[in-house]
Amino acid sequence: MLRRLIMALALVPLASVSFAAEHIVKMVNQNDWGAMAFEPSFLHVEVGDTVTFEPTDYGHNAVTINYMIPRGANRYRGKINKPITMAINKSGFYGIECSPHLTMGMVMTIQAGDGDITEFEIPKTLPKQAKLRFNAIKDYAMSR
Numbered sequence: 001m002l003r004r005l006i007m008a009l010a011l012v013p014l015a016s017v018s019f020a021a022e023h024i025v026k027m028v029n030q031n032d033w034g035a036m037a038f039e040p041s042f043l044h045v046e047v048g049d050t051v052t053f054e055p056t057d058y059g060h061n062a063v064t065i066n067y068m069i070p071r072g073a074n075r076y077r078g079k080i081n082k083p084i085t086m087a088i089n090k091s092g093f094y095g096i097e098c099s100p101h102l103t104m105g106m107v108m109t110i111q112a113g114d115g116d117i118t119e120f121e122i123p124k125t126l127p128k129q130a131k132l133r134f135n136a137i138k139d140y141a142m143s144r
């Protein structure tokens with residue numbers, strides 16, 4: 001009995017430890033999504049993971065679009081040409097923009113945890129190119 005209890009206790013830490021993943025997103029002037037883009041532009045993570053945006057090309061930043069993130073999610077505003085690490089603390093969908101290139105469609109989507117991509121809402125008030133990119137990302141995510 002005691003031995004069983006000790007064994008059970010010994011297993012607890014292993015069972016409760018989850019390894020947070022660190023994801024990298026590059027900010028580039030051109031990729032398969034078009035001019036001014038995040039690579040990748042769709043990223044599926046788990047709550048507790050981090051996402052680091054790297055200024056691979058010149059003149060970009062990464063900012064949470066605060067009306068396109070889960071309630072209570074961390075908000076971030078990266079500086080131009082600087083990396084920024086975002087800690088993903090809520091499940092759901094996150095819209096991310098590059099501020100200088102939002103009007104050129106430089107946006108990306110993070111899915112945290114399980115979710116239905118059809119529930120990712122793309123506000124009509126966004127610039128046209130940003131809406132187009134978000135819709136293309138959504139189509140891509142649905143086709144996976």
Ligand SMILES: [Cu+2]
Nearest residue numbers: 060098101106
């Ligand atoms: Cu940019």
